[in-house]
Each structure stands twice: as structure tokens, then as C-alpha cells.
Amino acid sequence: MVDDGSGVSGGLRKVRLQLPVTPEALATLRIGDIVYLDGPIYTGREGMYQRFLGDKIDPPVPLASISNVNFHCSPAASVNADGGYTLGAVTATASFRFSKWLSEWFKKSGCKMLIGKGGMSPEDYRDHLVPNGAVYLTTVGYGTGALLGRAVKNVPVVHWLDELGIAQAIWVLEVESFGPLIVESDLEGNSLFEQQNALVNKNVEKMYAGLKPPALARYGETTNREDEVV
Amino acid sequence: MIKNSAIEAAAYEIMARAAIDIPEDYKTGLRGMLDGEKGELSHFVLEAMLDNYDAAEEDRRPMCADTGVPRYYVKAGNDARIEGGFVGLESALRRATARATQDVPLRPNRVHPLSRQDNNNNVGINAPEIEYAFEPDADWLDITTVHKGGLFGSDYRMLFPGDGIDGIKRFFLDVMYEFGRRGLACQPAIVGIGLGGSKDVTMTLGKQAACLRVVGDANPDPQVAKLERELMEMGNQIGMGPMGYVGNSMVVDCHIEVGYTHTGGMPMSVHTFCLSSRRAVARLHKDGSVEYRTDPKWFTPYMRRESVEWSTTEAALAVG
Numbered sequence: 380m381v382d383d384g385s386g387v388s389g390g391l392r393k394v395r396l397q398l399p400v401t402p403e404a405l406a407t408l409r410i411g412d413i414v415y416l417d418g419p420i421y422t423g424r425e426g427m428y429q430r431f432l433g434d435k436i437d438p439p440v441p442l443a444s445i446s447n448v449n450f451h452c453s454p455a456a457s458v459n460a461d462g463g464y465t466l467g468a469v470t471a472t473a474s475f476r477f478s479k480w481l482s483e484w485f486k487k488s489g490c491k492m493l494i495g496k497g498g499m500s501p502e503d504y505r506d507h508l509v510p511n512g513a514v515y516l517t518t519v520g521y522g523t524g525a526l527l528g529r530a531v532k533n534v535p536v537v538h539w540l541d542e543l544g545i546a547q548a549i550w551v552l553e554v555e556s557f558g559p560l561i562v563e564s565d566l567e568g569n570s571l572f573e574q575q576n577a578l579v580n581k582n583v584e585k586m587y588a589g590l591k592p593p594a595l596a597r598y599g600e601t602t603n604r605e606d607e608v609v
Numbered sequence: 610m611i612k613n614s615a616i617e618a619a620a621y622e623i624m625a626r627a628a629i630d631i632p633e634d635y636k637t638g639l640r641g642m643l644d645g646e647k648g649e650l651s652h653f654v655l656e657a658m659l660d661n662y663d664a665a666e667e668d669r670r671p672m673c674a675d676t677g678v679p680r681y682y683v684k685a686g687n688d689a690r691i692e693g694g695f696v697g698l699e700s701a702l703r704r705a706t707a708r709a710t711q712d713v714p715l716r717p718n719r720v721h722p723l724s725r726q727d728n729n730n731n732v733g734i735n736a737p738e739i740e741y742a743f744e745p746d747a748d749w750l751d752i753t754t755v756h757k758g759g760l761f762g763s764d765y766r767m768l769f770p771g772d773g774i775d776g777i778k779r780f781f782l783d784v785m786y787e788f789g790r791r792g793l794a795c796q797p798a799i800v801g802i803g804l805g806g807s808k809d810v811t812m813t814l815g816k817q818a819a820c821l822r823v824v825g826d827a828n829p830d831p832q833v834a835k836l837e838r839e840l841m842e843m844g845n846q847i848g849m850g851p852m853g854y855v856g857n858s859m860v861v862d863c864h865i866e867v868g869y870t871h872t873g874g875m876p877m878s879v880h881t882f883c884l885s886s887r888r889a890v891a892r893l894h895k896d897g898s899v900e901y902r903t904d905p906k907w908f909t910p911y912m913r914r915e916s917v918e919w920s921t922t923e924a925a926l927a928v929g
Contacts, residue, residue, distance in 0.1 A: 381649060453674060468673055472675070496792075519657045521884070524671055525671065525672050528671075529664055544717070546718065571650075572790075572852075592779065
């Protein structure tokens with residue numbers, strides 16, 4: 380169990396999960412666990428959500444038949460002259476932007492695990508992930524694209540490549556020891572970012588102490604430095 | 610005469626190098642941060658980042674799939690002669706970008722802002738950007754590329770002289786908190802700050818300060834250098850590390866560049882060059898030889914000149 384501010388830590392726990400992931404395996408995960416995945420996952424971000432949920436066009440195969448893990452990602456990849464794929468690095472993109480799709484997404488996809496950058500809001504976890512028995516794993520540091528790319532053993536198919544382009548297409552990836560990833564939200568909707576933010580916030584007032592505000596204020600949606608902007 | 614084919618080959622090479630090979634100055638800075646990092650999660654993340662750099666170099670694959678929005682900084686010696694002139698140069702850079710996107714591969718990040726048209730080659734209207742600078746008494750051509758993520762970590766604000774150092778520090782803290790949480794800024798980063806100039810130049814200077822200066826480098830103006838140190842220390846005292854987890858690794862280094870500005874204003878920009886500081890440089894000579902390096906050496910005494918004229922006298926004074 381990670382240090383939650385109490386100064387006590389049992390060290391970071393490392394977990395390896397077989398995909399598609401089972402409810403029993405998900406139930407063992409706690410925020411702060413370090414996770415490595417084996418099996419199939421697929422990428423999907425705003426382009427996929429818009430086409431599938433916005434434009435109501437079904438993917439060529441049901442997503443649940445591929446996997447129950449949706450990776451918010453565009454790979455650094457190219458399509459070869461022979462139709463094969465060269466896949467280099469694999470990195471997540473920031474997930475908070477996809478909040479508006481979540482409700483319908485879980486209903487239609489059977490997804491049980493989101494992987495992305497930076498997590499989502501506590502409300503998203505409570506309203507969408509928890510009721511659907513899903514967890515959120517964040518990529519690490521956000522620049523571990525080579526480690527994740529190395530863990531991709533095969534790219535069996537790419538859906539909607541012509542329709543959405545390389546960056547937005549649905550890349551099906553067979554992965555082995557895909558990680559490290561960190562459990563950001565567990566089945567109860569606990570959030571590691573939220574926990575860490577609360578600790579960081581203890582210091583905010585001290586950092587700004589004695590610094591007078593500028594003469595000209597700005598319009599904005601928050602002026603509270605303890606708030607997040609996502 | 611510097612040939613277009615040499616420009617294209619060098620630009621292609623630095624696109625791959627920037628994506629794969631992490632500059633030694635940044636790596637050294639990051640190892641230093643790891644040694645001083647007390648936060649459990651932050652420490653783990655920094656270790657994973659260093660592992661990732663090794664994997665990138667071993668596999669010759671990009672260290673991050675977001676290979677940024679590829680762009681170039683071109684510094685031409687005043688006596689450099691380029692085949693086909695600058696139109697020839699720009700064509701060569703566009704060809705190199707498209708080929709590197711396919712071959713490295715880089716992520717084809719560039720799309721039309723409204724139609725979202727993606728040419729799948731990182732080339733389009735105003736893409737890649739090419740910025741120019743010049744250097745006296747030289748006949749070489751320096752081409753630098755940086756791969757910087759494009760979404761988070763930068764902000765601009767018009768401050769006023771009366772806001773003083775307090776105003777600068779507050780705005781700096783605002784950006785660190787705003788984009789440091791959850792690690793949107795992909796820290797620990799080289800933070801670049803533009804102070805002064807016109808509004809657009811404020812933004813440009815800050816970005817160049819983040820992207821074109823190396824870890825450990827200080828501004829030659831002692832007053833500016835002091836502020837650089839203060840802001841770096843302040844950023845690392847926030848209590849935030851990589852991914853916004855509890856820690857003290859936020860700013861690998863802080864670089865400030867200034868420009869003379871409106872007498873009533875003190876515009877400021879802050880830019881975070883996402884972790885790993887992906888940059889690569891090629892210097893092309895007229896005999897066809899090319900030297901590669903990772904220090905852009907962009908801010909020369911000539912770039913920071915205050916005088917009306919520039920001659921050997923000013924040059925001698927500038928180097929002391």
C-alpha cells in the first residue's frame with residue numbers, strides 16, 4: 380500500500396494481469412498498485428468515440444469480442460507498403476477530455492478497464508466506472524512509450540484506419556508484460572490523483588504567502604490554487 | 610554552397626535522433642533529481658522514465674509516442690550559401706519531415722484545426738514551423754528540431770512593472786500548479802520563461818528558452834540568472850513530482866529569456882518542455898560535412914545584443 384500521507388508505506392505492489400480481465404482480478408487492485416498486462420487491448424480516443432457513439436456507426440467487429448480494455452492512445456506507427464504496420468512507441472493521451480462519452484461507452488462496449496494519461500474526475504469514477512465495474516490505470520510518467528511499445532508483440536488488425544487516420548484509428552494490440560501502469564481508480568472509485576492532490580494542497584498557502592497579486596486580474600473559471608483544471 | 614540533399618538528409622537524421630536519443634544534459638539532470646527524490650511514487654516514476662530511455666535507445670524506437678509537433682529552428686551563418694535559397698531549404702525540411710514520419714515512425718500529429726484533415730506526414734499549412742536566426746562571421750547552417758508535446762504546460766499573462774518579482778513568481782506558481790497536477794505538463798521539465806518583448810515574442814522567447822537551452826546553462830545577465838535559480842528552487846519546493854504525485858522533482862532547470870518591452874508592461878510566458886527534452890541539432894558546412902549535437906547554442910551574444918550596430922568590437926565585448 381502506497382504512502383497516503385501517513386508516512387507509512389508497505390512499498391509498491393506489483394501485479395500481473397491476464398486479459399481480458401476478470402471481475403475477480405479487478406477486485407484485487409488497489410490504488411497505487413503497479414500493473415503489467417498480458418493479452419489483447421485496443422486503442423480508441425475522440426475519433427473512435429465520435430464515430431461509434433456520436434455518428435452511431437458500429438465498429439467492423441464488436442469491441443467486446445476483441446478485449447475489455449480501452450487504451451486512450453495513438454501509437455507512433457506507420458502503414459507499410461505491403462499493408463503491414465511498423466509500430467514504434469506507444470503512449471497514452473489525456474483522458475479527461477473523453478468524459479462526455481463515458482456513460483454510453485460502458486453500456487455499449489463491455490469495457491472494464493480504461494488506460495490513459497492523467498486519470499479522470501472523481502465524479503466520472505463514481506458515476507460511470509464504479510457502476511460498470513471498471514477501473515482506470517494510468518501510464519507512468521507519460522513518456523514510457525518505448526517500454527510500452529516493446530511490450531506490443533503483435534498488431535493483428537487496425538480498424539477504421541482509412542476513416543480516422545493513423546492517430547485516431549482502433550489499433551488492436553497483443554501485449555505481453557505491458558507496463559508499468561499504475562492503478563489510479565479501483566472498483567470503489569478511490570483516486571490516487573485525488574489522494575496525492577490533497578497532500579500537495581497542504582503546501583499551497585505557504586507557497587503563495589507574501590506574494591502580492593497582480594494589478595490586473597483575469598477572468599477565469601477558478602482562482603483557487605487547490606482546484607484542478609481538468 | 611550547402612546542398613538541398615544534405616539539408617534533407619540531416620533534417621531526416623535529427624528527426625530520428627530527437628525522437629529516440631535523450632540529450633545527456635537532461636538525463637544527467639534527471640538522475641540528479643532521482644537521487645534527491647523522497648516521494649515513493651515520484652521515485653518509481655523517475656526510475657521508469659530512465660528505464661524507458663534505455664529501451665528507446667536499445668530498440669531505436671521513439672521514447673514517447675507523442676512525438677510532438679515537429680518543427681525546425683534554422684540558424685544561418687551570415688555568409689552561408691544555400692542551394693535553391695531559402696525556398697530550397699524549406700522544401701528539403703518538408704520532405705525530411707514527411708519521410709521521417711513514415712520511417713521512424715513519428716506520430717502524424719498534424720491536422721487541420723477545423724476539418725481535422727490529417728495528411729499522415731506532419732506536413733500541412735504552417736507545418737512544420739520554421740524559425741530563423743542569423744549568426745555573424747559564419748558560413749555554416751545549424752538546423753535544430755525539437756519534439757515537444759503540444760497541449761499542456763504553457764501560459765501567457767500581461768503583467769505590469771508594478772507587479773514586480775512577486776507577480777512573476779505568482780504566475781510561475783500558477784502555471785506549475787495548473788499543469789503540474791496529474792502531470793499534464795509531463796514534468797520534471799526544463800521550464801522556459803519569456804519576459805518582455807511584444808506579446809507574440811514573449812511566447813516565442815519562452816518556448817525557445819525551454820527548448821533551445823540545456824540543463825545547467827545560465828543566462829549571462831546576473832539579474833536574470835538569479836531569478837532563474839529562484840524560480841527553479843521554488844518549483845521544486847511545491848511538493849509535487851512527476852505526474853503530480855507527492856515529491857520534489859518538478860523543474861529540472863529554469864531558463865529565462867528577455868526582450869525589451871513596452872514601457873508600461875511586463876508580459877510573461879511560461880513553457881514546460883515535456884520530460885526528456887527531445888532536441889537534436891545538425892551543423893552543415895559548405896564542404897558537405899555534417900556535425901550532430903544536442904545543444905542548439907541558439908542564444909548567442911548576437912541574439913542577445915543590445916547595441917544598434919554589430920561589429921567585431923561588439924563581438925569582442927560580448928565574449929569578454
